[in-house]
Amino acid sequence: xxxxxxxxxxxxxxxxxxxxxxxxxxxxxxxxxxxxxxxxxxxxxxxxxxxxxxxxxxxxxxxxxxxxxxxxxxxxxxxxxxxxxxxxxxxxxxxxxxxxxxxxxxxxxxxxxxxxxxxxxxxxxxxxxxxxxxxxxxxxxxxxxxxxxxxxxxxxxxxxxxx
Amino acid sequence: xxxxxxxxxxxxxxxxxxxxxxxxxxxxxxxxxxxxxxxxxxxxxxxxxxxxxxxxxxxxxxxxxxxxxxxxxxxxxxxxxxxxxxxxxxxxxxxxxxxxxxxxxxxxxxxxxxxxxxxxxxxxxxxxxxxxxxxxxxxxxxxxxxxxxxxxxxxxxxxxxxxxxxxxxxxxxxxxxxxxxxxxxxxxxxxxxxxxxxxxxxxxxxxxxxxxxxxxxxxxxxxxxxxxxxxxxxxxxxxxxxxxxxxxxxxxxxxxxxxxxxxxxxxxxxxxxxxxxxxxxxxxxxxxxxxxxxxxxxxxxxxxxxxxxxxxxxxxxxxxxxxxxxxxxxxxxxxxxxxxxxxxxxxxxxxxxxxxxxxxxxxxxxxxxxxxxxxxxxxxxxxxxxxxxxxxxxxxxxxxxxxxxxxxxxxxxxxxxxxxxxxxxxxxxxxxxxxxxxxxxxxxxxxxxxxxxxxxxxxxxxxxxxxxxxxxxxxxxxxxxxxxxxxxxxxxxxxxxxxxxxxxxxxxxxxxxxxxxxxxxxxxxxxxxxxxxxxxxxxxxxxxxxxxxxxxxxxxxxxxxxxxxx
Ligand SMILES: Cc1ncc(C[n+]2csc(CCOP(=O)(O)OP(=O)(O)O)c2C)c(N)n1
Numbered sequence: 001x002x003x004x005x006x007x008x009x010x011x012x013x014x015x016x017x018x019x020x021x022x023x024x025x026x027x028x029x030x031x032x033x034x035x036x037x038x039x040x041x042x043x044x045x046x047x048x049x050x051x052x053x054x055x056x057x058x059x060x061x062x063x064x065x066x067x068x069x070x071x072x073x074x075x076x077x078x079x080x081x082x083x084x085x086x087x088x089x090x091x092x093x094x095x096x097x098x099x100x101x102x103x104x105x106x107x108x109x110x111x112x113x114x115x116x117x118x119x120x121x122x123x124x125x126x127x128x129x130x131x132x133x134x135x136x137x138x139x140x141x142x143x144x145x146x147x148x149x150x151x152x153x154x155x156x157x158x159x160x161x162x163x
Numbered sequence: 164x165x166x167x168x169x170x171x172x173x174x175x176x177x178x179x180x181x182x183x184x185x186x187x188x189x190x191x192x193x194x195x196x197x198x199x200x201x202x203x204x205x206x207x208x209x210x211x212x213x214x215x216x217x218x219x220x221x222x223x224x225x226x227x228x229x230x231x232x233x234x235x236x237x238x239x240x241x242x243x244x245x246x247x248x249x250x251x252x253x254x255x256x257x258x259x260x261x262x263x264x265x266x267x268x269x270x271x272x273x274x275x276x277x278x279x280x281x282x283x284x285x286x287x288x289x290x291x292x293x294x295x296x297x298x299x300x301x302x303x304x305x306x307x308x309x310x311x312x313x314x315x316x317x318x319x320x321x322x323x324x325x326x327x328x329x330x331x332x333x334x335x336x337x338x339x340x341x342x343x344x345x346x347x348x349x350x351x352x353x354x355x356x357x358x359x360x361x362x363x364x365x366x367x368x369x370x371x372x373x374x375x376x377x378x379x380x381x382x383x384x385x386x387x388x389x390x391x392x393x394x395x396x397x398x399x400x401x402x403x404x405x406x407x408x409x410x411x412x413x414x415x416x417x418x419x420x421x422x423x424x425x426x427x428x429x430x431x432x433x434x435x436x437x438x439x440x441x442x443x444x445x446x447x448x449x450x451x452x453x454x455x456x457x458x459x460x461x462x463x464x465x466x467x468x469x470x471x472x473x474x475x476x477x478x479x480x481x482x483x484x485x486x487x488x489x490x491x492x493x494x495x496x497x498x499x500x501x502x503x504x505x506x507x508x509x510x511x512x513x514x515x516x517x518x519x520x521x522x523x524x525x526x527x528x529x530x531x532x533x534x535x536x537x538x539x540x541x542x543x544x545x546x547x548x549x550x551x552x553x554x555x556x557x558x559x560x561x562x563x564x565x566x567x568x569x570x571x572x573x574x575x576x577x578x579x580x581x582x583x584x585x586x587x588x589x590x591x592x593x594x595x596x597x598x599x600x601x602x603x604x605x606x607x608x609x610x611x612x613x614x615x616x617x618x619x620x621x622x623x624x625x626x627x628x629x630x631x632x633x634x635x636x637x638x639x640x641x642x643x644x645x646x647x648x649x650x651x652x653x654x655x656x657x658x659x660x661x662x663x664x665x666x667x668x669x670x671x672x673x674x675x676x677x678x679x680x681x682x683x684x685x686x687x688x689x690x691x692x693x694x695x696x697x698x699x700x701x702x703x704x705x706x707x708x709x710x711x712x713x714x715x716x717x718x719x720x721x722x723x724x725x726x727x728x729x
Contacts, residue, residue, distance in 0.1 A: 010344055014293070018285060025286050055471065062468040068290040068310060071344040 002031070003057055004081055004153045007046040007064055008072040008161065011037050015069045019046060022067065028052065028060055032150025040162070043071065047083075047152045072161065076153060083151040086125045088113075089135065092142030093120045101141060108134045119144060127151075168297040169198040169328040172261070175304035177204050178336045181232050183223065183597050184208070185216040189236020190276060191263030194328040208597055208626055211618035213240050215590035217247025218616070221256050222594030225577045226552055228381065230257045230311050231594065237263045238276030241322075242283065246584060248318045249287040253581025254402060255379055257316035259307050260288075266326040267295060280322055289317030297330035305337050314347030315466040316379055347465060351482030351490065358478055359437070359461050359487075360494045364505050366435035366459075368512040369395050372418065372447075375402025375580065376440015376464060376484055383407070383573040385488035386439060392495065394506055395437070396516055398426040400447055401561075402580040403440070405570040415516070416525065419447035420716045421562040424523035427714075427722040429516050430455050438462045440484045443473040444581070453721035463487045523714075523727060525566055532682050536560060536635045536706045539686055540567040543605065543633065546690045551603040552577065552595045556588030556612035559641040560633075562712040564607050586615030589632065593619055596628040603631070603694070610636040610660060620673040623699040631693050632701045634666060637708045645711050649726070670701040677701040 009015045016035055023030050031049040038045045050060060057075060064073045089110075093101045094117070105112060105122050108130065114121035124134050128151050135146070155161065166174070172195060176184065183206045188196045199207055210216040213235040220231030231251075235244050241262040251258045265274040281293050290310050292303045300323075307319040363369060377386050377399075383406045390397045390413055397407040398415035409416055418426035430436065436458040441447070448454040451473060462470050463480040470479045480487050495502060527537040540563050543553075553568060554577040555561040561578055570576050577595060579587040592606035613634050623630050637644075640658040647655050670677030676696050680689040686704065693700040714725040 014281065017282070021285055059468065059472060066466070066468050068342070068345050 001053065001057070002049065002051050004076045004083060004151065005048045005050060005061070005064070006074045006076065006153055006161070007048060007070060008038070009044050009046060010069040010071065011042050011044040012069060015044065018067055018069060019048075019064065022063055023050070026059075026063065028056065032148075034150045034152050047150070049151060074155075074161070076155065079156075081153045081155055083127055083153045084125055085128050085131050085151040086123065086149045087131045087135070088147045089122045089124060089138060089143065090145040091120055091122065091138050092118065092144055094118055097141050101138065104134065104137050110134060164334060165331045166334045167194065167198065167329060167331050168300055168323070169195040171297070171300045171332065171334050172304065172323065172328070173198055173202050173205060174334055175301055175336060176232060179230070179304070179308045181230070182206060184232040184234055185210055185219045185223075185594065186234030187213050187216055187236065187240055189240050189263060191237040191265060191325045192234060192328070194325065195234070195263070195323075208622065210590065210593070210622050212616065213243035214247050214586065215593070215616045215619045215622070217244045217258070217260060218250065218584075218587050218590035219594035219597065220258055220260075221247060221251045222554055222577050222591030223598045224251075224256050224258060224594075225591065226574055226595035227598045228379075228574065230259055230308055232259050232261070234261045235263070236276070237265055237280070238278045241278055241280040245283060245287065246586075248284055248320065250579050250582045250584040250587060251318040252287045252289070254375060254579065255316050256318065257311040258318035259304075259311055260318060260320045262320060262322050263328075264293070264322045264324040267324045268326070270324065280320065284320050287318075288320050289315075291320040291322065293322045294324065294327050297327050297332040300327070300332075301334065301336050302340070305340050306342065309340050309342070310345065314345075315376075348467070348481045349483050349486055351463065351480040351487035353490070355478060355480045356487060356490045357494060359463075359480060360491055360498065362435060362459060362461060362478060363393065363395075363437065364498065364501050367508055368432060368434040369437065369509065370415070370429050370433040370435070371395050371397045371437045371439060372400075372430065372441055373397060373403040373406050373439045374400045374441025377403055377406040378573045380440055380465065380484045381573075382440065382483075382485040382488055385485055385492060387411075389488055389492055389495075392492070393502065394509060394513065396429055396513070398422070398430065400441055400444070400580070401565055401578055404565060404576045405573045408571040409569045410571060417565050419449070419722070420718070421566065421712050421714065422716075422722075423525050423566075424714055424725060424727060425516055425519040427716065427725060428519045431721070431723045432515075433458045436460045438464075439488070440464055442469040445473075448473065449716045449720055449722045449724075530683065530707065532684075533707045534680060534683050534686060534704050536563045536704070536710055537567050538683065539633070539635060539704050539706070540564050540607070542686050542690055543607075544568050546687070546694060547605060548603040551575065551605055552592070552599065554578070554588045554592035554595060554604070554606045556606070556608040557583045557585045557642075558609040558612060559637075559645065559710070559712045560607050560609045560635040562642075563635070566712075585612035588612060589616050589619050589630070592630045592632075593623055593628055596623075596630050597626070600628070604629075605631045605633060607633045607635065609641055610634055610638060610664075611640045617669070620670065620675055620699060620701070624674040627698070629698050629700075632699065634701060634703045635706050636666070636703055637706050637710070638662075639708060642712070644709070648709070648711070649715075650717070666701050666703040675699040675701060677703065679703045679705070681705045
């Protein structure tokens, strides 16, 4: 099962390697991990996408909680959470293909952020599935380079996590 | 008042009640040692190897329940501490290890004697700190001690760059510390505790399975009260030995790989297993699928991660075991005649266990002349002080000590359980003796493990620490040899240490005394002589060379598939 885990941590050096080390040291997989400070500068927020059965997820969450710098761990289940990811996509765009790339970017409300006679660079944001979809359409046209941030996630509704 | 960072560190240690540290100097802690030169409130013991220094601090902590402190220089000094730190981490022993570091400006430059000890020890410390500013020393040390001793205890490393030791700042020691991200659960959930009591009283075949958490959590009193009040049989892990008196008829002694027949049978057949501060280690459970197959499991532990890590649990209780057991006792006070009914209900179970005890007691075959190691351990118990502290190394002798010494008090057995670190025994005994100069401290070692840290005999002599060292000499790496005998057709690959080391001369070379026994009838006199001789003494017993530790559950087998005698 895919899980999106949000971890609030003290904004101190070395915390990221503690968290990452916990995953590698115990053989847990990380699909993606993104981290940056929150509106409270002493706190950083990580969004981690991982996989595993219930028992593994319980261990991941407990082990994260056990780290001294970890303030809070939330394992979001589907539906409770909104996820967004950003991708920068460099595609081959020559002659007749240029129009096709523009059309696809338009459909996905993506932005062209760099243009050359041979290529477009596109900025796309959305749920991870939407990024997957645009990539699928662009790939046959010649995908030259791709960077994805991995999702960041926030709970649905009015309730907010402090930090 | 302004002080150097080095001085601030020492003042902090003093405020934490530290009176003894084990440390080894070097370039990056030379300023610290210079301060120490005139700092009279802390006794410094110089081991001959940093690994031994950390084991000694660990032995000090295990014996006293206080936080052990070790110091090492950067680079090689720091890496030498790693085995000691990992040993303490696996057994949840509270330590603060202070390492020197190259000046902050050089960190990351591959400077002379630089190593990323924070990175190296991240997976084997409870937490670690790099101090970048002299102003942070006091708070960091306060945090380090707090983290080391609270919750599930463990080692904390503080890396202190040289320039931070030299810089000066106002010294003010924080009274208390708040860590918003670290709040160990102390009290167990009251509803869960109530449930545990009713599950207990409904059981027909209960067993308590007790680990090191009962000792580090100072819960031996509550544990013994609860077990004796309800007549529940108690088995302990290696780390739990001493938490329940082994001379109590309810004691099932050790369980697991080298546990007793009756403990393993009781666990296999029980209908309720109450795990107290134990973590279902594979040396204990054998094959997980057949571990306590008929039992509901109650698991109390201060560390939530140890719950449901290896086995299914029907009732988890997160909290200090002392608190939890204490509340269970209170709740029993109010349950009236239910207790009497429970006593009657479990009578057949106690009788069944008694049957197992009669059938296969823990025993060995005595020989007429050759020395049986089990006999040495029994004699040691007989001739030693009632409150003697026994540290063991790792191997067969460790298991014989666990099986035959009969531990009755918490913190009287010091042994590396989780990591199984050879070389631990002698320095751990040294640490305990430093804490208790007037108690009898015995180190039981194999000839192999003794040679891993034998240089510490020098430290014993220099510091007048009268540890009595027992070497059970089989000229083998015995425990590995046993596996080779049983599972590898006696192909004794590299486990024979056939070398006539003269341990008596070795003792004398260090300025200690040494005695040797080669025959069974010399054992008693040798032990007596050693105990009567002041100062550190090595007793060497030339034991039956191919003696095995039995019973044994082969790795991966079920607890009731024991090899009883081979
Ligand atoms: C540092 C370390 N290296 C290797 C081992 C593997 N090991 C476990 S027991 C053992 C043999 C110990 O031999 P000895 O110290 O002579 O004790 P005996 O088993 O003979 O009592 C070995 C090599 C270990 N536990 N620790």
